[in-house]
Amino acid sequence: MERITVFFVSQSVQKQREPAMLPCRTELEPDRISNLPGHVTDNILSHLSLRDAVRTSILSSKWRYKWMTLPNLVFDNQCVAVPSQDQTLIRNKLVNVIDHVLLLHSGTIHKFKLSHRDLQGVNDIAKWILFLSRVSVQELILEIWKGPRYKLPSCIYTCQKLVHLELFNCTLRPPLTFKGFRSLKSLDLQHITLAQDVFENLISSCTLLERLTLMNFDGFTCLNIHAPNLLFVDVGGVLEDVNFKSTCLLAIVSIGLYMNVANDQIMARGNSGSLLKFLSNLPHIQRLEIQSYFLRYLAMSKVPVKLPVLCEDLTYLSIHINFNHLGESSAALCLLRSAPNLQELEMLARPEENNVVGPFLNFWAVEDHWNSLFDQLRIVKIVGISGGRPELECINFLLSNSPVLEKMTVKPASLAGGWDLLKELLRFRRASVRAEIIFLDP
Secondary structure, eight states, rough: HHHHHHHHHHHHHHHHHHOOOOOOOOHHHHOOOTTOOOOHHHHHTTTTHHHHHGGGSSSSGGGTHHHGGGGEEEEEEETTTOOOOHHHHHHHHHHHHHHHHHHHSSOOOOEEEEEEETBBBHHHHHHHHHHHHHTSSSSSEEEOBBBEEEEEOOOGOTTOOOOOEEEEEEOOOOOOTTTOOOOOEEEEEEEEEHHHHHHHHHOOOOTTEEEEEEEESSSSSSEEOOTTTTOEEEEEEEOEEEEEOTTTTTEEEEEEEEEOOOOOHHHHHHHOOOOOHHTTTOTTTEEOOOEEEEEHHHHHHHOOOSSOOOOOOOOOEEEEOOOBHHHHHHHHHHHHOOTTTEEEEEEEEEEGSSOOBBBBOGGGGGGGGGGGGOOOOEEEEEEEEEOOHHHHHHHHHHTTTTTOOOEEEEEEEESSHHHHHHHHHHHHHOOOOTOOOEEEEO
């Protein structure tokens, strides 16, 4: 009897030590990943690279085909990982990936971006663009980083649903039947080749165009822009003439003339620039950036004391300037006087032009300039100066004629003479009691 009792006690203890059988986790909790709302999964996929988005197909059966409906397809250096420097291997891998994705894709394609650093212009691009033209792509970005300029296939000009087009290292030769992209609102062309008439027809025929970026181009030198809905322009290149026509809505302009100052005879071959001509079709300009040598171009004709029609909406002005050049200084002062509501000014000296050009005249110290008053100017930034007399007099002029100035930042081109420059700045009279001078090391 005693042995039987011991047996039952041991059995009881053994049973107590055994863990209780619990339902498995999947019986208690639903599969949260599989049951996420559609807009949540779409948001998750939109923040992943295409390579990682495809990998989500292993999460569950409901995620297996999610990536196939992605509206934005980006093929860049992140989408293909090839542990090799073999250009042929990289090219073949990338082409296979793009072919595979486009073949399986079943939804609408809003955006297609091709920007792989190791991809040159290949024949496969033409078939991809042909496919995109048939699915009404809205945003197309094609960046060819290596090799010669890629000649765009004619099928790209049938993409009439395009809203944004961005091209890098390409040649544009549209067919004679091309009448423009009727839906295009944003155009970004960099390192491109196109003829003068092609450029002008392209801009004028895209009647909804709002944003234009044009950098490092060849095939034309006259910038004739006819675009009634244009709001933003960013241009930089070698130009002989600039004309804005029917651009009354244009609010933001950044323009740079990439031409050496020693080549005035080259500039003279074009039409003489003038502030009046340049700004006549920019009545509502709000931000203006004049880069490189474009101020010299604007000063080639006679510069008035003030424009006949003031730039009432201009609140930000940035100019590259040679303070020793009389024409450029005159053009800069004309702009300042013609912008009664200017709030922020940036003046960037070209350090390679420290030598005096033409007869020396301390322009900013001329007595009749001091009748100017900049009632709204609050922030001034002067960069790249060497401490020359014209530069100092310009600073003195601005400090003395800006009654609401809050901050002036001065950054010299080098440390040489920095202490003397700082002492001169502190000596100048200030029209604003709140004006703070900040001296930055180069």
